[in-house]
Amino acid sequence: xxxxxxxxxxxxxxxxxxQPAATVRHRHLGDRPLVxxxxxxxxxxxxxxxxxxxxxxDAPRLLAVPQPRDxxxxxxxxxxxxxxxxxxxxxxxxxxxxxxxxxxxxxxGKRVKVEVDLCADAPQLIVPSRAGIDLVRLLGRSMRFxxxxxxxxxxPYPAPxxxxxxxxxxxxxxxxxxxxxxxxxxxxxxxxxxxxxTGQSTLEDQHLGAxxxxxxxxxxxxxxxxxxxxELERDEQGQLLCPPAGPATDPAFDNKxxxxxxxxxxxxxxxxxxAEDGLEADDxxxxxxxxxxxxxxxxxxxxxxxxxxxxxxxxxLRELPEGARVExxxxxxxxxxxxxxxxxxxxxPPQPRRDDAVTAANKLATREREQARLEAQEALxxxxxxxxxxxxxxxxxxxxxxxxxxxxxxxxxxxxxxxTVRTDDRPQLGERTKVYRxxxxxxxxxEFVADEEDGAYVVLRVLDKMGRGKEPEPGSVPEKGDRVCxxxxxxxxxxxxxxxxxxxxxxxxxxxxxxxxxxxADPVTEEDVL
Amino acid sequence: MPLPRTRGTALRQQLAxxxxxxxxxxxxxxxxxxxxxxxxxxxxxxxxxGAGVNKTALASALGSPSAFGQSQFALTRGNAxxxxxxxxxxxxxxxxxxxxxxxxxxPPADARVPDLTASGxxxxxxxxxxxxxxxxxxxxxxxxxxxxxxxxxxxxSPAFLEPDxxxxxxxxxxxxxxxxxxxxxxxxxxxxxxxxxxxxxxxYVLALEEVAARLASEESxxxxxxxxxxxxxxxxxxxxxxxxxxxxxxxxxxxxxQLARLTRIExxxxxxxxxxxxxxxxxxxxxxxAVESVPATYAPECLSACELAFHCRARSREExxxxxxxxxxxxxxxxLTTVEEVLAAARGEAGDPGDPAxxxxxxxxxxxxEALEAACx
Numbered sequence: 001x002x003x004x005x006x007x008x009x010x011x012x013x014x015x016x017x018x019q020p021a022a023t024v025r026h027r028h029l030g031d032r033p034l035v036x037x038x039x040x041x042x043x044x045x046x047x048x049x050x051x052x053x054x055x056x057x058d059a060p061r062l063l064a065v066p067q068p069r070d071x072x073x074x075x076x077x078x079x080x081x082x083x084x085x086x087x088x089x090x091x092x093x094x095x096x097x098x099x100x101x102x103x104x105x106x107x108x109g110k111r112v113k114v115e116v117d118l119c120a121d122a123p124q125l126i127v128p129s130r131a132g133i134d135l136v137r138l139l140g141r142s143m144r145f146x147x148x149x150x151x152x153x154x155x156p157y158p159a160p161x162x163x164x165x166x167x168x169x170x171x172x173x174x175x176x177x178x179x180x181x182x183x184x185x186x187x188x189x190x191x192x193x194x195x196x197x198t199g200q201s202t203l204e205d206q207h208l209g210a211x212x213x214x215x216x217x218x219x220x221x222x223x224x225x226x227x228x229x230x231e232l233e234r235d236e237q238g239q240l241l242c243p244p245a246g247p248a249t250d251p252a253f254d255n256k257x258x259x260x261x262x263x264x265x266x267x268x269x270x271x272x273x274x275a276e277d278g279l280e281a282d283d284x285x286x287x288x289x290x291x292x293x294x295x296x297x298x299x300x301x302x303x304x305x306x307x308x309x310x311x312x313x314x315x316x317l318r319e320l321p322e323g324a325r326v327e328x329x330x331x332x333x334x335x336x337x338x339x340x341x342x343x344x345x346x347x348x349p350p351q352p353r354r355d356d357a358v359t360a361a362n363k364l365a366t367r368e369r370e371q372a373r374l375e376a377q378e379a380l381x382x383x384x385x386x387x388x389x390x391x392x393x394x395x396x397x398x399x400x401x402x403x404x405x406x407x408x409x410x411x412x413x414x415x416x417x418x419x420t421v422r423t424d425d426r427p428q429l430g431e432r433t434k435v436y437r438x439x440x441x442x443x444x445x446x447e448f449v450a451d452e453e454d455g456a457y458v459v460l461r462v463l464d465k466m467g468r469g470k471e472p473e474p475g476s477v478p479e480k481g482d483r484v485c486x487x488x489x490x491x492x493x494x495x496x497x498x499x500x501x502x503x504x505x506x507x508x509x510x511x512x513x514x515x516x517x518x519x520x521a522d523p524v525t526e527e528d529v530l
Numbered sequence: 531m532p533l534p535r536t537r538g539t540a541l542r543q544q545l546a547x548x549x550x551x552x553x554x555x556x557x558x559x560x561x562x563x564x565x566x567x568x569x570x571x572x573x574x575x576x577x578x579x580g581a582g583v584n585k586t587a588l589a590s591a592l593g594s595p596s597a598f599g600q601s602q603f604a605l606t607r608g609n610a611x612x613x614x615x616x617x618x619x620x621x622x623x624x625x626x627x628x629x630x631x632x633x634x635x636x637p638p639a640d641a642r643v644p645d646l647t648a649s650g651x652x653x654x655x656x657x658x659x660x661x662x663x664x665x666x667x668x669x670x671x672x673x674x675x676x677x678x679x680x681x682x683x684x685x686x687s688p689a690f691l692e693p694d695x696x697x698x699x700x701x702x703x704x705x706x707x708x709x710x711x712x713x714x715x716x717x718x719x720x721x722x723x724x725x726x727x728x729x730x731x732x733x734y735v736l737a738l739e740e741v742a743a744r745l746a747s748e749e750s751x752x753x754x755x756x757x758x759x760x761x762x763x764x765x766x767x768x769x770x771x772x773x774x775x776x777x778x779x780x781x782x783x784x785x786x787x788q789l790a791r792l793t794r795i796e797x798x799x800x801x802x803x804x805x806x807x808x809x810x811x812x813x814x815x816x817x818x819x820a821v822e823s824v825p826a827t828y829a830p831e832c833l834s835a836c837e838l839a840f841h842c843r844a845r846s847r848e849e850x851x852x853x854x855x856x857x858x859x860x861x862x863x864x865x866l867t868t869v870e871e872v873l874a875a876a877r878g879e880a881g882d883p884g885d886p887a888x889x890x891x892x893x894x895x896x897x898x899x900e901a902l903e904a905a906c907x
Contacts, residue, residue: 002894003862003890003894004894004897004898006859006863007872007876007894007895007898008898009855009859010852010855010873011873013850013854013869014869014870014873020902023901023902023904023905042603042607043601043603043604043605043606043608044603045712045715045764045766045767046767138715141715142767199855200830200855201854201855201856201859202856203833203856204833232840251599251600252599254601254602254603255599255601255602259602259603354717382905383900383904383905384898384901384902386901388897391893391894391897522766522767522768
């Protein structure tokens with residue numbers, strides 16, 4: 001955390017309201033995001049209890065598992081979830097535009113441009129909290145190796161038809177969410193925390209209700225009071241008025257409300273199974289339906305406040321103008337989406353449990369590159385982020401006080417003007433340090449020549465983007481009186497060294513992965529159901 | 531049993547008075563110990579835990595109830611899993627210990643599983659020590675101690691600990707076993723949870739090492755406590771056990787150092803005003819005053835570890851302490867410790883401009899104002 005955001009945090013404490021941490025929106029928000037508010041059962045890995053899901057804030061789809069330990073009910077939940085998520089994903093897979101991509105020609109080994117399809121837009125999943133992102137990954141992992149009855153007629157407990165496919169998509173979303181700056185799968189707490197700072201610690205910011213209370217407190221209440229209420233206030237039954245955003249539920253809810261309701265459901269189900277004639281069965285079916293309805297109502301009561309909070313957060317975020325370079329990063333998300341769509345169409349097997357060495361190294365390299373890209377782009381898009389970089393000496397801004405024309409030595413002298421900038425910043429410049437400024441969205445490089453008056457004046461030599469002629473193109477050299485901002489970091493990221501193909505993996509890294517064997521599904525044991 | 535010290539009796543009496551009349555002491559579990567070691571500077575937590583005060587009840591009496599609780603679903607599942615792992619005389623558990631930690635030994639068959647029941651924590655501790663001594667006389671035999679009880683001296687008062695299991699190997703070495711119900715998914719588990727389990731196991735290892743030291747005699751050296759513990763978790767999405775050896779040398783060293791650093795409880799107790807009592811029966815004002823008489827060092831991390839955290843947080847916020855916003859925030863601000871102090875320094879109303887922290891603050895405030903102004907235009 002930079003001193004600037006610390007200061008903002010203290011101001012938030014003192015004013016009782018969250019302070020801006022950004023002046024533009026740094027993440028893409030689609031027109032029709034799919035919001036998912038899941039709940040899970042405590043103590044059990046990947047056992048959903050219920051969810052609210054949908055693209056219409058007024059009409060969420062409620063899914064509930066009346067007995068989370070029952071495998072059939074769990075599959076029914078996942079099938080229903082697939083029934084909502086997959087049509088949404090598919091609706092983006094069809095509309096494509098032509099794009100170009102450089103590929104290595106397998107015969108000549110040369111880099112050539114090929115025309116490919118790029119999906120015109122991509123789906124976007126919003127979950128309330130970071131734990132929600134982990135759950136998406138976990139659900140993806142639990143489903144993608146399952147076999148349907150069609151794939152494997154012998155499989156015990158076959159999965160419903162579209163469930164493995166949903167698993168592969170959720171895995172992709174979860175994997176993509178690890179790439180810095182991507183927007184395919186986002187957590188609302190992260191989004192709000194990126195754009196506002198509150199008067200509480202970042203740990204407490206993980207509570208969506210409290211975070212929103214700081215940003216947008218109700219009339220006549222300070223953010224601090226509203227946040228405290230969201231965190232702790234309970235009704236006469238001892239239930240939190242603002243239930244946790246999940247996926248974990250409040251233990252008091254589990255013990256006082258949910259456990260008795262599930263017990264009633266179990267009893268009604270046993271009773272129905274034991275019914276001896278049709279009339280009795282009808283009655284008991286009624287009791288079972290009532291018990292199920294009760295659990296659905298409980299799930300709704302715990303997810304609806306979070307659902308509304310997520311949409312409220314989206315409203316607040318949409319009020320911010322989108323950063324200039326957000327669109328470019330979203331295009332990368334579209335490529336990622338298109339790539340996964342193509343892999344599915346090509347009939348490739350599900351993502352493996354563990355990546356091979358080359359894939360893993362590539363993923364890491366991508367994340368590092370995207371992290372650097374994100375940091376550079378956010379600073380260029382947003383003066384408040386740039387202020388942090390200026391404070392740390394990674395950038396400086398000021399007014400041009402003098403421009404002296406100079407030329408390079410060489411057969412064809414090129415313009416190398418010397419520009420003097422007056423600045424209050426204290427950049428960490430060394431001899432011939434390269435600095436960059438944004439010129440029409442492209443980086444222009446300059447190098448440090450000297451400083452005068454103890455760093456108050458910085459002399460730079462502009463190096464490029466001035467055209468081919470002897471005289472620089474108009475507008476390509478700063479003029480006296482211009483405000484300029486130079487950064488010490490590069491604006492565009494170069495790709496790292498190319499890694500070998502997976503077949504060429506050296507023995508030090510496990511050797512070639514060999515034939516891609518179909519990964520077996522998780523063994524099904526009786527113990528799945530406790 | 532070296533625990534009841536000569537001067538310990540006076541201290542025990544003093545601590546019992548702090549708890550209040552007829553309030554039984556609450557045992558210090560390993561989780562509390564590990565959390566205590568994570569915030570060794572907090573005198574309030576040290577004395578309350580040392581005196582065995584029920585902090586949950588205390589927090590409720592103060593009007594800032596703690597938010598800890600365990601879902602009965604998690605509890606049921608955890609117990610069912612532990613029972614499954616230990617079923618059949620611990621056959622599966624011993625198989626895992628053999629496979630993951632001691633492959634060169636004889637495979638465990640006919641392991642001893644002694645009965646450890648006794649009355650009271652002292653009795654159970656003595657019983658455990660007796661069985662460990664007994665096991666030391668039988669080389670070549672596997673012994674499984676199911677829920678043994680160990681005592682550890684914490685800042686001058688004994689804390690009783692109950693590991694899930696301790697295994698004595700045929701070569702006489704001891705292994706701590708931790709059974710947890712979070713899943714081991716494709717060979718990896720949540721690092722935060724594994725870390726917590728490792729810190730907990732480290733405390734058990736320290737306690738066992740004290741027992742081992744007592745068993746040492748002229749003819750036989752002290753048994754070795756292994757520094758790799760066995761973590762047993764459900765595999766993937768099933769409840770079949772999977773195990774992994776976890777090296778806890780680092781956690782052991784850290785915990786040992788922190789425990790040694792703990793301000794001695796006697797010193798804190800001696801500094802308290804005469805007649806201080808933490809009984810939840812007392813009126814709120816009296817109780818608040820008693821709690822306030824011991825200094826606390828609140829940080830947001832307390833929220834996940836200490837029952838009194840909400841109370842301390844409210845106090846810390848009232849005082850405007852910057853640590854309320856996190857330890858890193860405090861570290862950035864040099865000698866400035868309250869919110870108003872920092873803001874005044876940033877506005878240029880107070881503070882020494884020669885102080886680098888103040889100069890940096892003013893610079894940050896100016897840059898922030900400039901950026902926000904630029905955005906508004």
